[in-house]
Amino acid sequence: MxxxxxxxxMRDQMSVNERKLADFIMENTKLLRDYSSQQLADAVGxxxxxxxxxxxxxxxxxxxxxxxxxxxxxAGALNQSAPEEGYTHLSQxxxxxxxxxxxxxxxxxxxxxxxxxxxxxxxxxxIRSARCIQVSACSGxxxxxxxxxxxxxxxxxxxxxxxxxxxxxSMAESLQGEDLLCIICDMGGEESLVDIANNAxxxxxxxxxxxxxxxxxxxxxxxxxLYVMPAEEEQAMQRLLFRSAQLHVIESLIGGLLIADQ
Amino acid sequence: MxxxxxxxxMRDQMSVNERKLADFIMENTKLLRDYSSQQLADAVGxxxxxxxxxxxxxxxxxxxxxxxxxxxxxAGALNQSAPEEGYTHLSQxxxxxxxxxxxxxxxxxxxxxxxxxxxxxxxxxxIRSARCIQVSACSGxxxxxxxxxxxxxxxxxxxxxxxxxxxxxSMAESLQGEDLLCIICDMGGEESLVDIANNAxxxxxxxxxxxxxxxxxxxxxxxxxLYVMPAEEEQAMQRLLFRSAQLHVIESLIGGLLIADQ
DNA sequence: TTTTCTGCAGAATACATTATTCAAAACACC
DNA sequence: GGTGTTTTGAATAATGTATTCTGCAGAAAA
Numbered sequence: 329m330x331x332x333x334x335x336x337x338m339r340d341q342m343s344v345n346e347r348k349l350a351d352f353i354m355e356n357t358k359l360l361r362d363y364s365s366q367q368l369a370d371a372v373g374x375x376x377x378x379x380x381x382x383x384x385x386x387x388x389x390x391x392x393x394x395x396x397x398x399x400x401x402x403a404g405a406l407n408q409s410a411p412e413e414g415y416t417h418l419s420q421x422x423x424x425x426x427x428x429x430x431x432x433x434x435x436x437x438x439x440x441x442x443x444x445x446x447x448x449x450x451x452x453x454x455i456r457s458a459r460c461i462q463v464s465a466c467s468g469x470x471x472x473x474x475x476x477x478x479x480x481x482x483x484x485x486x487x488x489x490x491x492x493x494x495x496x497x498s499m500a501e502s503l504q505g506e507d508l509l510c511i512i513c514d515m516g517g518e519e520s521l522v523d524i525a526n527n528a529x530x531x532x533x534x535x536x537x538x539x540x541x542x543x544x545x546x547x548x549x550x551x552x553x554l555y556v557m558p559a560e561e562e563q564a565m566q567r568l569l570f571r572s573a574q575l576h577v578i579e580s581l582i583g584g585l586l587i588a589d590q
Numbered sequence: 591m592x593x594x595x596x597x598x599x600m601r602d603q604m605s606v607n608e609r610k611l612a613d614f615i616m617e618n619t620k621l622l623r624d625y626s627s628q629q630l631a632d633a634v635g636x637x638x639x640x641x642x643x644x645x646x647x648x649x650x651x652x653x654x655x656x657x658x659x660x661x662x663x664x665a666g667a668l669n670q671s672a673p674e675e676g677y678t679h680l681s682q683x684x685x686x687x688x689x690x691x692x693x694x695x696x697x698x699x700x701x702x703x704x705x706x707x708x709x710x711x712x713x714x715x716x717i718r719s720a721r722c723i724q725v726s727a728c729s730g731x732x733x734x735x736x737x738x739x740x741x742x743x744x745x746x747x748x749x750x751x752x753x754x755x756x757x758x759x760s761m762a763e764s765l766q767g768e769d770l771l772c773i774i775c776d777m778g779g780e781e782s783l784v785d786i787a788n789n790a791x792x793x794x795x796x797x798x799x800x801x802x803x804x805x806x807x808x809x810x811x812x813x814x815x816l817y818v819m820p821a822e823e824e825q826a827m828q829r830l831l832f833r834s835a836q837l838h839v840i841e842s843l844i845g846g847l848l849i850a851d852q
Numbered sequence: 853t854t855t856t857c858t859g860c861a862g863a864a865t866a867c868a869t870t871a872t873t874c875a876a877a878a879c880a881c882c
Numbered sequence: 883g884g885t886g887t888t889t890t891g892a893a894t895a896a897t898g899t900a901t902t903c904t905g906c907a908g909a910a911a912a
Binding site for chain 3: 627
């Protein structure tokens with residue numbers, strides 16, 4: 329900041345050309361970034377040597393030093409004047425797309441804060457100790473469920489994604505005491521899922537649920553319940569963000585497995 | 591932020607001297623402020639011309655440009671990493687799992703900062719205007735690719751996930767001028783993918799790539815290139831974070847489609 | 853009014869830094 | 883081991899920066 333301030337302070341006691349230079353620099357600070365001494369001289373209408381002398385008079389070794397100082401001064405001012413405008417940025421510009429980043433961050437934070445670390449830990453433990461894992465989802469969460477299945481398989485867990493339909497029930501019925509059933513669900517109300525969950529649980533199968541954060545059948549009947557905090561957005565965007573949060577929880581699980589594995 | 595990130599990303603495919611330069615700059619970022627190209631050359635132990643060529647290879651006009659970019663990059667990093675009380679938290683406690691949140695946030699921010707808004711916009715446009723979309727991935731990114739395919743289908747795009755194997759080529763060959771090929775790839779080097787991409791492009795098919803951020807065959811031969819910034823972590827965790835970043839880019843695309851749809 | 857004196861401005865030029873060229877060396881690929 | 887490509891640094895051209903020096907304008911002294 330010092331540099332630009334200094335200029336303003338000295339403005340009164342400057343010669344004509346010096347003042348022209350100072351004014352130009354203060355007006356067009358960011359232009360300076362890619363001006364050579366000659367260009368600046370031309371722009372202001374003075375000689376190149378005057379530019380250099382001006383720099384030295386202000387106490388810098390030469391023009392490049394002045395340039396840097398001005399630049400720092402300018403950058404510093406920016407930092408201060410835009411102090412807490414909020415979040416670290418998941419966005420560069422302010423395009424509609426980048427605003428999505430903000431929303432996402434918000435949803436993710438909310439989601440993290442509603443899940444008890446113990447539940448996460450328990451979920452990780454359940455996965456680790458399971459023999460076979462069935463991943464079942466409502467249609468809206470199928471993509472997410474399949475993603476989870478992939479990751480589990482990669483880590484050596486014997487996970488199967490339940491495509492729904494006729495197989496769903498028969499698969500679930502083959503689960504045994506040491507196995508795990510993962511229910512991933514938007515609302516947590518889908519009947520067929522709640523059914524197989526209850527059924528499985530009666531036979532000692534552990535049930536892990538990942539649902540929207542509210543009272544819902546699926547999470548109530550699960551041994552371990554994880555939640556997602558939905559955003560307040562219009563339909564389509566909300567779905568997108570919801571999945572994003574689901575994925576984040578899943579990533580946390582996978583991360584937990586990796587850490588525990590070591 | 592971009593400049594230093596770029597260096598880190600390209601480090602692997604640099605020549606010996608280039609890497610020496612990159613390392614020195616990343617270690618001694620603030621020293622650079624008052625180094626001339628000659629001084630830097632001496633400090634690193636290479637010739638002055640190598641310094642200039644290094645700058646140009648990274649995409650800058652010359653050494654002064656690089657210097658400025660590094661400086662800005664550095665200043666930018668300071669702003670972000672020391673906001674005021676640190677990051678918004680993707681973590682509640684300081685459990686190992688929750689630290690993952692920090693890493694993820696970092697990777698996501700880096701990833702956002704390296705993708706030009708124009709490229710994102712172009713990608714969205716390409717998807718919107720495509721008749722058929724083939725989503726092809728290397729094995730490590732299959733889960734992510736499939737996730738994208740799901741979302742695209744849901745939005746009414748005619749997307750097909752390429753399972754690899756025998757079908758890959760014949761599918762790609764059926765693509766026509768109005769179609770789109772999405773290549774999702776860890777390293778961007780997988781031959782079969784580069785092959786079908788080149789082939790498709792010759793027939794006027796648009797190619798969209800999503801790869802690690804560095805020079806790689808896939809992104810070079812694509813019409814639109816999107817990137818992911820990998821983390822510096824041990825193997826398994828890095829994969830997890832890498833996918834997380836891939837998913838974030840994909841979510842941005844979907845978000846873009848939603849917005850444009852309105 | 854004329855004569856110094858002082859300090860600023862710019863042309864010319866010396867100096868410094870940066871960019872390019874080119875030939876030799878290192879490297880990768882048969 | 884031979885061949886073509888990339889990388890490297892010495893020499894040099896091009897550009898950019900600092901200094902010198904001359905002239906000029908205005909203020910103070912004669």
